[in-house]
């Protein structure tokens with residue numbers, strides 16, 4: 001693995017990259033299903049629904065259980081109530097995430113969290129894992145008009161730090177991250193352990209592929 005030179009800004013995805021969030025998403029989804037007398041979902045299914053934000057996750061779950069009667073907006077409000085409750089119950093950081101983020105900050109990189117998860121959940125989640133101070137900028141899935149795979153969030157981060165696209169890299173687990181990076185003209189680094197709709201993230205031709213988060217310290 002050779003070092004990627006001249007990088008100033010690292011954009012990080014959240015779910016499936018930093019946090020294994022499916023256990024809490026499952027608790028919240030199934031609490032929602034209980035309210036509507038609908039069947040439960042399992043982790044293996046939920047993993048294939050993460051990545052396009054919480055409204056899409058709820059929509060995919062309702063479709064999967066064959067829901068005919070509950071309105072999407074009603075279900076989403078119910079899910080959000082339960083997700084706020086279960087937010088930090090069973091999810092965890094992937095190995096070496098906190099120490100690697102700190103090491104990268106110590107090396108002097110600017111850092112942005114670029115996630116499709118709704119903004120309202122981010123402060124609690126980051127502070128629970130004690131990583132709030134690892135990010136100079138946090139951009140949620142509903143912070144701007146469009147989210148990944150659209151490049152808008154990445155472009156916003158580039159402008160915020162006044163960094164050229166050749167000086168930034170996108171790190172993520174799913175095709176939305178790689179495409180958002182590619183659409184913004186950034187190099188991309190893919191993690192193989194996250195959620196990518198059940199498909200290998202290598203299909204998206206990221207510039208670099210790593211199996212462990214701390215391998216970032218070899219690349220950056």
Ligand SMILES: O=C(O)COP(=O)(O)O
Pocket residue numbers: 013014015016050051052053054114115116117118141148174
């Ligand atoms: O889909 C979500 O809610 C979050 O996804 P992301 O953090 O992987 O962008």
Ligand SMILES: [Mg+2]
Pocket residue numbers: 013014015016017051172173174194195
């Ligand atoms: Mg992700």
